[in-house]
Amino acid sequence: MAFFCPYISVNSNYLIKGSLLAATLAVTTATAAAGEISTLRQSVDYALSNNRMLAANAQSVEQASAGIADATGRLLPRVDLSTGVARSNAPGDYFGMKLNQRSITAADFNPAVMNNPGYINNYQSRVGVTMPLYQGGALWAGRKLAEHRAEASLYGHSFMRQQVVFQVISAYARVRQSQAQITAMQRAVTAADKRYRDTQEMQKRGMLIMSDVMDANVHQLRTTLKLEEAKNSFASSKEMLERVMGLNGDVTLNTEEDPQLKMPVLALQEAINHGLANRPDLKAVEEQYLASSAAVDQSRASFLPHVNLVAAQEWNASTFGVKNRNTMVGATVSMNIFAGGSDRAKHRAAQAESVSLEYKSADMKQQIHNEIGQAWRQLAESRLRYESESEALKQSEESLRIKSLRFEQGLAKTSDLLDAQVQADSARVAAIRAKYDLTVAEAALLLATGTLDEGVIQ
Template sequence: MFEGPCKKSLLLLTAAIVGSLSAAPAMALDFKQCVTLALKQNPQMLAAKAQQAEAKGAVSEARGHLLPKLKASFSASQSNNALTVFGMKLSQRQATFNDFGASQFNPSNPNSLGLAPAGLNLPGNYHNYGTKVQLEIPIWNGGEIWGRLNQAHAMLEAAQSGNILARQKLTFAVLQAYDSVIAADSAIQVAQKAEKAAASYVKTSKLLLDKGVLVKSDWLAAEVNREKTQLAVQNAENNRANALENLSILIGWPEGKNLVVEKPVQPLLPDHPLADLQREALADNAGIVALQQQLKAAQDGIQVARAAYMPHVNAMANQEWNGSSLGNAAPSYTIGGEVTWNVLDFARGGGMDRAQAKREQAMAALQEAQDKLRLQVAEAWRSAREAALRVKMRQLAVQQMEESQRLVRLRYENGVETITGLLHGQAELDQSRAELVSAYYAEAVQRGALLLAMGKLNPQEIVDAAPVPVEEGVQQ
């Protein structure tokens, strides 16, 4: 058996080998790859595609009502009903005078006129095989068919716009998740930098304590501060794990497979005046376009309801074959046209009222959405500009705090500054760096929100950005 250091070394070696074998290789994805994966499997996109497919089916169905219908049927029947049997014989061209009781009629006997013909009234069992082909041709239905077709086209365009809107919303969600991972990585660097500085303060404090410059409580304060920074590192790593989990779910990343993101990204910021951006948003926003198409569909619905007041004209033609056996059938045809006009129907007025009410509702929904969009664009535009200014301010604040902390540390090492002042300055520096990371993330999100409101958020409008400069400044 192995004892002592040998046993411990063997255990460490075994753990390292097992860990290296079980660790799954990490794969780095850029932003566009993440968007592509999300679009393929995200439930929202699947639902949007299904709605678009349903709308296409409605168009095909409505277009089909404009075309003639051809029906074919075959029937086999048997009956002893006098009227039915006589009709079968007529359709088979098999009716004879005997079917009217000619054999029972005696011209010399006047009473024969009162006899009931047995062949006509009691025909017995009789069967018929019938084959029929019928063509129905719609000519004019008061505009109902065209109205429904226009409705279907409008709803298809609305579904297509809804699909675009779903893609853009999903792109925005991926942007938030992707950049949250980048921000979490930067936050870990900030926390690790703070931990390194705290460890340096502990070392310096111990040297000064040994020289009699500091008291033990100052050294303990530095130790407590290091513990806080270690906890901050753990918290930052947990936040990164949560951000990666969120992104993995969003893009359908396989469970158990490591994921690493590549460069940070930043949406482009439109440089047009606010009024121009609002006009572009009202014209290009997919949600507004969808509502406009829904309004058009509601207007077409009025045409459909109005068709109930108009005459309907249809034509038909059929060819039949009837016989007492499958190989013995008599052909016949029918050609005709029909004009129907529902002159009095009190129910159709309710249909017209309902169609007009739907149009009013669609108009109100469109107006409300347009008003909200103007406000949304204005707020996103101002927030994006403010976020850009905040980034510049945070950058200057970090530079100022780094220089200030450098001077505080020099004074502390020379015994003219307290540990309290040193740790307070370091806390402010750490906070400034964390706020800079948050500012970069907020700027990306606000720019994305502006492009989303304008209906222009797509991967082509999102470019690679420089990493957050958390490593710049004075080395601790």
């Protein structure tokens, strides 16, 4: 199965990391500092700086970046410094310490002394250097593995930022929708109250019967209930928006501006090509695949020789101090001959993960294709619905006006008037919903193509 992905250098990794983390962790708006957020752009900026899950994910990016430094450090010499003291009366230790302290004398070769030398103190300070010359390619493969994992983490964080932007836009749109519905239902309740009073007066004058008054009362009660539902919906939507933004009570949220997005005009195939080229989550999987290939190389190194240079310098004395220097330089060669099959098992596991990620990448491309197609069609449907519902609202309001005039002239029944009122109220609510559904559909298509950020907000 063919698989292609452009390689990204460590330098670009740090560049991407710097821009992403700066956008995520250092976004500060003037309005937030003033203690009030009133626009969608301000809400998004605040969320990118304060969303808790996004902040937690930023630490995963930092962990992955630290992995590069760790892998790079393993390629460099290791220097260890130690100091300590030992006291022994073992003959072998005694003569060894004496020799290292360069203090042995002819009297020390007396058999009585050699067999029962007494105690000796040895203060030893040591500097050791180990330099890996060849590890079968494991260290370089480990560095590539760390780089690609860091890249994958960055791309994953980028996609999570886009998801947060989408969540804020969606929640903000629902808050504005609920606010508009409250206003519409307040008008409807006012109208229903008036209808009820008018029917009562007309019933008293003998122009209507009691059932007309009952119908008007039922309409009034149902309209009042819908107003309460709209208020509850507003409270829930605002709570959701506050949670996505990560509000901590340090600012006041006033959703006063209607959301507007900059939407590019894209044909379906253009949108699909855009998504395949820009989706950060797809790039993250491709980087994971490259990391798995490096892991295969790293596991293969277990079957090759490992060569290290070693050097040490130590000082030994009967009292604390840097005296009697001894130096050692050498090389070690080791090779795994048999480890019970564990190394071969690790190699097989790394190969299986690489194949798995190759399949996953191909499947994600198909998933992105489907997601963009669905989002593109949903946006077209939302635009048509908004136009249709807007026109339906105009028609229902005109119908209500005509029937109201006919009712006042005694040419229409109360039930006809109430039906027209209900239809107008429903059309108004549907038009409001269609308006904000269109905004959410626009954001969904931008998210599907991997181009949703704070810059798309007008």
